[in-house]
Amino acid sequence: MQIWLLPPGLLLVGLALYDALYTTLGRGGGPLTKQLSRGAWLFTQSQTGQRVSGFFFSQLGLVVLLLAIFSWTVLLWAGWTLVFLASDGAIVSATTGAPAGLWSRIYFVGYTLVTLGLGDYQPEGAVWQMLTTTASLSGLILLSLAISYVLPVLQAAVDRRGTAAALWGLGETPEEIIRTMWDLDRGCSAFEQHLVGLTPALTTLAQQHLAYPVLHHFRGSRRREALAPSLAALDEALSIAEHGLSGDCLSPGAFHPARAAIDTLLDRLEDQSTGPSSEAPPPPSLDGLRRDGYPACSDEAYHEALREDVCDRRRRMLLGLVEGEGWDWDHVLDGYDD
Structure with a gap:
């Protein structure tokens, strides 16, 4: 015995x-x-x-x-x-x-x-x-x-790649997203429409990451299929629209739900990663937008706004997420697809 x-x-x-x-x-x-x-x-x-x-x-x-x-x-x-x-x-x-x-x-x-x-x-x-x-x-x-676990995880992985591709479609870089979605003559109504459409997808993706921790490891091998750099590019574009350009282009009804969805997704991803980077990444330059007639603020005011606690931590979290998935910040600012 x-x-x-x-x-x-x-x-x-x-x-x-x-x-x-x-x-x-x-x-x-x-x-x-x-x-x-x-x-x-x-x-x-x-x-x-x-x-x-x-x-x-x-x-x-x-x-x-x-x-x-x-x-x-x-x-x-x-x-x-x-x-x-x-x-x-x-x-x-x-x-x-x-x-x-x-x-x-x-x-x-x-x-x-x-x-x-x-x-x-x-x-x-x-x-x-x-x-x-x-x-x-x-x-x-x-x-x-x-068996019942594998099928929804694989479907969530497809949804993750689809969301990454949709973000890539807005623009490869933060500046390109602004240029594509913000027409100087017709305003930025297209930007608002895309944000309203993307917000439910980002919210659902956050809940999928909560339900399926392994989903975080289904990474795209190409830039256009990678969630982290495209998510960072969108968030940087929102920061440009909020802090780098004068005037109220994006309505609160479109801007705040999108930013909240990104924050929720980052919170879910933080539980499964190494957390924020120790330093914030370099901000996107406003020189090109300023040169082409966009109502850009001064660099001093823009950089000061990005150093605020909430914004700084979110950008450090995005940098940690981007690097954790094997990319670097140049893939966010330059957007090239390998």
Whole structure:
């Protein structure tokens, strides 16, 4: 008898099911999944010399997703193995009645969890028969949860790339967004329309990142598919419109919901990344807009406004997010697509 194996075995089973349930039900990820996602993020931070377009980085989201499911399976398998090792006579051969060895019990737990029911080994006694049924049920639950989790995560990854492409379509740089959306003759009604249309998508994306922590690792390998630099370009364009250009172009009804959606998304992403950069990035220049007749403010007033606490922290968060996804701030200001 090795009854002392029973508590740690049940603990591992409980941890696997709790983490799987908490994660797949959209509560923000269980403790194991959060640590796995965080570890993957920190690992990518240590690989700063690699290109963001590399195969590993483009497949990182799928790798982390599969690792999460694999970790649940290993924990559940290991936990039930310890449970059935707690008694020498728990599992016996169906033909000879001899107690099963270690590898036979591992094998028994494996086919029990996937409900194969091969029958060459069987539980001995009512207690172990009930525990076998419970193990089979837990395996069925885990398999169902894993399948139901993969599909919405992959759909959310498609939505993330779609939102990034929509942001890219507004303009490749903050200055280009202003020029595209703000016509000096007809005003910036087009800018407001696009902001109103993008706000629900950004809000939904923030909630998807909260529900599926692994979504943060589904990164675009090309600039036009990358969320972080395009999101930063849009936010910088909003900062130009708010602090760098005189006059009230954007109405509060369009501007404030869009900025709030960006802030909410950044809050969600901050929980899964290394946080804000230590210093704010360089602001976009107003020289080109000023030269072409846009009502630009003085550089002193513009830079002073960007140094305000709320604006400074948001820009540092954007820089940390951009660099964390393998890009640099030049991709925001220059917008070139590799």
